[in-house]
Amino acid sequence: MTEATTRRRPVVLLTGPLHAPAQRRIAEVAEVLLVPDTQPETLRRWVREAEVLVVRSTLPPDLLDHAPRLTGIVRPGVGVDMIPVAAATARGVPVANVPGSNRQAVAEHVITALGLLLRRQHRMDALLRSQGWAASRALAEGAGELAGQTLGIVGVGSIGLRVAEIAHHGYGMQVLGFQRRLQGLPGFVEGCALDELLARSRGVVLTCPLTEATRGLLDARRIGLMRRDALLVNVSRGAIVDEAALAAALQAGRIAGAALDVFTQQPLPPDHPLLALPHVLLTPHAAGLTDESMAAMSEGAADEVLRLLQGQAPLNPVNR
Secondary structure, X not given: OOHHHHOOOOEEEEOOOOOHHHHHHHHOOOEEEEOOOOOHHHHHHHHHHOOEEEOOOOOOOOHXXXXXXXXXXXXXXXOOOOOOHHHHHHOOOXXXXXXXXXXXXXXXXXXXXXXXXXXXXXXXXXXXXXXXXXXXHHHHXXXXXXXXXXXXXXXXXXHHHHHHHHHHHHHOOEEXXXXXXXXXXXXXXXXXXXXXXXXXXXXXXXXXXXXXXXOOOEOHHHHOOOOOOOEEEEOOOHXXXXXXXXXXXXXXXXXXXXXXXXXXXXXXXXXXHHHHOOOEEEOOOOOOOOHHHHHHHHHHHXXXXXXXXXXXXXXXXXXX
């Protein structure tokens, strides 16, 4: 038996499946393994033989202590708060993501959610089925339109910018933006301080990354600054919002509604107070999940995996 036939193939470990064509590309040069579950002990056990880890779920902070062969981590998406990046950097393990791959999917979700909340269509549907025509039609009183409304975007990065483009150019909305550097905003986005944005906006969209600076950013005080007819859309991370304060504001009618795709605890506990509120639209962290975005994220992740297996630097490094 020759050395070529006995040489071990590299292992690429997936914490969630990739789009089939992208997964097949990786399988041509490596053994592709999918973890049976994402419990910390399972991840620690399966990562021992992996050269590259593709991450679609939260990793335990000590995972790299159990990964002696690991030479790269790839996130098929944008947010890397689920990865212990500092630990990877300390060990010289590059981390890569796939920026922009789901921006259109998430932006469309945001605009759709705002429209549903303004027209109360999700509640109309439920009432039409349970209580009939008249009860459902009564919700049309006070319904609104997107055109001419003020939209505030917290974090005008790739996704936030796409939301701004659709809102302004497609619906004629006035767009406000808040981020660390206001100078880089496009001309159709008015930069302003966060408190001002919250006080002026009919719709508030969170598209900022989760960092120590943004954790708990929308607390009880800031929620109290929002308009009584304000609608909140969170497609960022649950921990950016004080969920207890938000639930209290919604229950008291202090703000008009919310569309939440992310939560501090995921899956959402069955006794969570947000589940009992009719003027809240809840989705299971699915804003970025479409056939098109999954294909783009998977192909981008496959590109990075193949580069790492060849000893090349990633195209989109998170840690340099």
